[in-house]
């Protein structure tokens with residue numbers, strides 16, 4: 001399953017030891033990718049029955065039913081997972097990342113690189129996950145990385161081909177993490193635009209909620225394509241205001257992930273939006289969806305970020321109002337379409 005080792009890699013090198021924190025669908029799936037790429041992986045989570053099964057039978061029936069994982073360790077003890085780990089991957093829901101990492105701060109190896117798979121923005125602080133990681137663990141930029149792209153976990157778990165972006169302010173760090181997760185079905189590209197890559201991952205979930213709502217109301221592909229295209233404009237506007245690189249938004253973490261998430265029923269954000277559009281209450285839609293749909297909470301943080309930087313994000317604002325019960329979903333489309341006339345390319 002591993003991609004060919006780069007010519008510069010020493011043939012006798014010991015496998016990279018990696019801890020993956022969070023044994024849900026993405027944490028387990030990325031642990032699989034890392035193990036397939038030749039890493040020595042330990043998956044940490046809170047559910048003893050799940051982690052015991054991961055350790056003994058290399059299966060996680062709760063989150064990846066029917067998937068046979070490669071050899072890896074499973075534990076509920078963060079000290080066991082983190083000891084000797086030179087790469088630490090974080091894959092818990094964004095809103096609990098701070099508390100989870102704070103409880104493990106003293107266990108992270110002094111030279112470890114910490115990698116976020118999380119696609120959310122923290123409520124209350126409006127911080128991106130790389131900011132939360134750096135702050136809680138007191139890490140310099142070169143020890144933080146992000147993995148983000150069109151990476152629906154159930155498809156990766158079937159080892160279907162896809163690509164991703166590994167972003168770090170340090171190109172060397174991005175290359176190191178990319179080398180650790182490069183397999184025959186998973187191709188990482190590097191990028192130093194951490195801000196852009198992270199914002200793409202968080203905001204596409206909000207646009208996917210809107211796409212799901214549209215589908216739930218019976219609208220077709222014209223509406224979805226409009227949301228994807230104008231959603232990308234919103235993401236780009238916010239990203240540029242926060243210093244991101246314009247090229248990131250047409251890449252895998254931008255257009256790539258936005259398309260996958262808005263189109264696929266495998267996306268929890270899309271599914272939640274669809275349940276809501278079909279008439280369930282928010283609570284009912286969350287329960288019917290299952291799993292972490294980051295867009296519900298991150299929509300508020302993203303809108304706050306936008307307002308703080310004087311950036312217009314009408315779809316995001318509409319989703320926030322609808323979820324808060326301030327705007328009936330039946331009026332969202334008309335509200336968006338009645339906005340003042342403007343040029344498509346005016347920004």
Ligand SMILES: NC(=O)C1=CN([C@@H]2O[C@H](COP(=O)(O)OP(=O)(O)OC[C@H]3O[C@@H](n4cnc5c(N)ncnc54)[C@H](O)[C@@H]3O)[C@@H](O)[C@H]2O)C=CC1
Pocket residue numbers: 022023024025026027028045046063091092093094096100117118119120151152153154290291292294
């Ligand atoms: N599932 C997917 O296709 C992808 C998910 N992601 C991102 O990965 C992150 C994690 O998502 P998933 O693994 O999909 O979610 P999930 O809902 O499948 O699993 C979440 C995991 O976090 C654990 N958890 C919940 N609260 C916790 C707490 N307080 N402390 C410690 N652990 C806690 C749960 O027990 C569960 O194991 C999210 O930010 C998501 O946006 C990124 C790419 C793809």
Ligand SMILES: O=C(CO)COP(=O)(O)O
Pocket residue numbers: 119149150151152153205208257260261266267268269270292293294
């Ligand atoms: O981020 C994802 C795919 O890249 C997964 O999307 P959901 O969190 O909506 O399932």
